[in-house]
Amino acid sequence: MVRVSLTVNGEKRDAEVPPETTLLRMLREAFNLTGAKLGCDVGDCGACTVIVDGKLVNSCLMLAGQVDGRDVLTIEGLATADNLHPIQKVFEEKGSLQCGFCGPGVILSAKWLLDQNPDPSVPDIRDALSGNLCRCTGYTKMIEAIQTIARERTV
Amino acid sequence: METTTKTGTLVEAEELLRARTHSPLVPLPIEVRGPEPNRQTPAVGQRTTRPDARTHGLGQTKYIDDFYVPGMLYAKIKRAGVASARITKVDTSEAEAMPGVVAVITGKDIPVNSFGPSLKDQPVLAHERVFHAGDGVAAVAAVTEQIAADALEKIKIEYEEFAPVLDPLESLKLETPGVHAPSANIYGHKLIKKGDIEKGFAESYRIFEASFRTQMVEHVPLEPHSSLAQWDANGRLTIHSTLGRITLGRADIARTLGIPMSRIRIIATVVGGNFGGKNEITTEPVIGMLAKKTGRPVKCTFTRPEEFYASTTRHPIIMDYKTGVTKEGKILARKVRLVLDGGAYCSWSETTLGKACILCAGPYEIENLVAEAFVVYTNKTMTGAMRGFGAPQVCFGYESHMDDMAKALGIDPLEMRLRNVLKEGSLSPTSQALHSVVVKESLLQAAKRFGWNVQGAGQGQGALP
Numbered sequence: 001m002v003r004v005s006l007t008v009n010g011e012k013r014d015a016e017v018p019p020e021t022t023l024l025r026m027l028r029e030a031f032n033l034t035g036a037k038l039g040c041d042v043g044d045c046g047a048c049t050v051i052v053d054g055k056l057v058n059s060c061l062m063l064a065g066q067v068d069g070r071d072v073l074t075i076e077g078l079a080t081a082d083n084l085h086p087i088q089k090v091f092e093e094k095g096s097l098q099c100g101f102c103g104p105g106v107i108l109s110a111k112w113l114l115d116q117n118p119d120p121s122v123p124d125i126r127d128a129l130s131g132n133l134c135r136c137t138g139y140t141k142m143i144e145a146i147q148t149i150a151r152e153r154t155v
Numbered sequence: 156m157e158t159t160t161k162t163g164t165l166v167e168a169e170e171l172l173r174a175r176t177h178s179p180l181v182p183l184p185i186e187v188r189g190p191e192p193n194r195q196t197p198a199v200g201q202r203t204t205r206p207d208a209r210t211h212g213l214g215q216t217k218y219i220d221d222f223y224v225p226g227m228l229y230a231k232i233k234r235a236g237v238a239s240a241r242i243t244k245v246d247t248s249e250a251e252a253m254p255g256v257v258a259v260i261t262g263k264d265i266p267v268n269s270f271g272p273s274l275k276d277q278p279v280l281a282h283e284r285v286f287h288a289g290d291g292v293a294a295v296a297a298v299t300e301q302i303a304a305d306a307l308e309k310i311k312i313e314y315e316e317f318a319p320v321l322d323p324l325e326s327l328k329l330e331t332p333g334v335h336a337p338s339a340n341i342y343g344h345k346l347i348k349k350g351d352i353e354k355g356f357a358e359s360y361r362i363f364e365a366s367f368r369t370q371m372v373e374h375v376p377l378e379p380h381s382s383l384a385q386w387d388a389n390g391r392l393t394i395h396s397t398l399g400r401i402t403l404g405r406a407d408i409a410r411t412l413g414i415p416m417s418r419i420r421i422i423a424t425v426v427g428g429n430f431g432g433k434n435e436i437t438t439e440p441v442i443g444m445l446a447k448k449t450g451r452p453v454k455c456t457f458t459r460p461e462e463f464y465a466s467t468t469r470h471p472i473i474m475d476y477k478t479g480v481t482k483e484g485k486i487l488a489r490k491v492r493l494v495l496d497g498g499a500y501c502s503w504s505e506t507t508l509g510k511a512c513i514l515c516a517g518p519y520e521i522e523n524l525v526a527e528a529f530v531v532y533t534n535k536t537m538t539g540a541m542r543g544f545g546a547p548q549v550c551f552g553y554e555s556h557m558d559d560m561a562k563a564l565g566i567d568p569l570e571m572r573l574r575n576v577l578k579e580g581s582l583s584p585t586s587q588a589l590h591s592v593v594v595k596e597s598l599l600q601a602a603k604r605f606g607w608n609v610q611g612a613g614q615g616q617g618a619l620p
Contacts (some may be wrong), residue, residue, distance in 0.1 A: 020301060025458035034221035035214025035429070039377050040459040047377055075214030077254030092204055101377040101427030108210060135377045135428045 009077025024059035035075035046132035049105035075104035094145040098136035197278035231303035232291040232456035238319035238534040252311040255302035261490025266413035274501035287499035289464035296445040319534035323496040326531040334532035343530040345512040359479030367552040372469035375452030377426020382454040384442040389511030401403040411440040471496040474552035490521035495530040502539030511545030517553035521577040
């Protein structure tokens with residue numbers, strides 16, 4: 001077993017997991033944080049996207065042991081229902097999510113992008129979302145939403 | 156009571172309510188508006204938000220795989236890996252002896268080992284015979300998913316392999332061995348005849364023949380199939396599942412487990428993409444049996460590879476078109492033969508076959524038509540429902556054929572279509588009189604919007620706004 005101590009959404013957490021446990025499984029099974037989804041388990045779909053020390057990560061490709069001492073942000077740490085993050089608010093208004101399964105990953109990728117670049121171009125947005133697959137084909141409205149947030153912020 | 160709903164007028168809702176209830180009602184501000192022909196619904200152009208958008212965005216929507224129940228076991232299914240074979244030996248003893256493995260089942264443990272939305276030709280777990288490489292041959296329930304996956308490798312199965320039938324045209328031949336012998340390989344057929352094609356071809360200026368094929372397509376919902384089974388103290392089974400058609404699924408689960416439908420409760424929550432691929436049961440009877448055997452809740456979630464080889468896919472279709480036209484490009488006669496590759500099991504093939512056959516003439520007025528469709532078994536991943544049920548495949552066929560003919564006749568492809576499209580009152584291939592037909596208007600508007608025949612447009616130059 002591997003002992004892991006880390007910060008998840010601002011809280012100190014500890015877990016003891018088998019060494020093959022991925023960050024995704026630890027979040028879901030040890031911490032009951034099911035916002036990050038298992039879509040492919042091989043780093044292709046981005047449904048498991050989380051932010052580790054400010055970097056976008058496919059949590060299915062990172063071992064739990066690798067996040068010892070680090071800071072992890074999941075979708076659950078981004079906001080609450082009555083205090084939405086602007087991305088969640090605009091995604092809701094624009095109807096950017098259909099089935100919603102890719103949503104947590106896409107929203108975290110969008111947050112990461114806007115943290116790096118407050119005024120991204122459409123190619124910048126496409127590039128940032130390139131690791132997040134959506135099978136309901138809702139990319140257009142996601143891109144529109146991210147552009148809207150950037151515009152509102154820069155005004 | 157006499158009420159007539161006039162189109163475009165208001166009905167006294169208050170009166171309706173009063174007549175049907177015993178206690179006096181406070182008048183409600185209800186307006187019942189009848190449909191207004193040829194008028195756009197007021198919903199168009201309105202902005203609305205999805206009721207589930209908030210929980211989606213917060214990551215709080217619970218999909219099936221997000222449910223974890225105390226004491227829950229994880230199930231994994233061993234796949235055959237061979238396309239056609241007889242199972243000669245099954246040894247699960249080594250897997251059963253592994254620490255953390257709680258139960259192992261095989262095909263012999265399933266009370267009624269056959270199901271399907273129409274033909275009951277699909278086993279829950281292959282028993283004696285394997286019909287395609289994705290067939291499940293054994294299932295394990297263990298305390299962790301990793302142990303269940305490791306246990307699959309300890310299950311020893313010996314096969315006597317047969318030459319698989321892989322080509323649908325080969326399968327169509329009567330001398331080809333039956334995939335499900337003694338049943339025939341052709342398990343569905345439809346024939347549509349209209350007018351006199353011999354006469355139509357005889358009067359044609361030119362006759363064009365072409366053959367088209369489409370490939371197998373997987374739905375790839377972002378959320379893999381998942382289900383969670385629990386038995387209660389009174390012998391009732393509750394299954395949380397990604398199933399789209401829960402009532403149909405319940406009938407199949409009742410059949411395979413040999414218990415009445417009234418003992419089964421299916422709970423389906425928000426689905427993470429279906430596209431037709433989650434319309435029938437997959438793992439439900441397996442986890443139902445494992446949960447019964449272990450007395451514990453059991454969950455099974457497909458791996459991404461399982462989505463490809465153990466769930467349904469879109470039917471590949473081989474389409475042979477023969478079309479007779481006048482010099483001006485008016486279609487006089489058309490003969491179509493469709494061969495649908497059904498894969499190992501029927502699933503929704505009958506629906507797909509019917510739609511493909513009815514729609515294969517395209518949105519064109521064709522007085523003389525013969526359309527014939529066959530669906531055949533092959534030792535491949537089964538095909539089933541997927542958006543459009545066969546319509547997208549034949550659309551690729553008839554529109555490609557149309558472009559080829561227009562080019563050969565030197566007619567603009569849009570003009571060629573306008574000369575043949577269905578009009579108000581046209582008869583469909585099955586002689587249904589069609590109403591509200593706006594094919595011509597739609598084509599003209601589309602051509603105008605994307606700049607058909609405008610210099611530089613429509614040439615892969617990114618002409619879209």
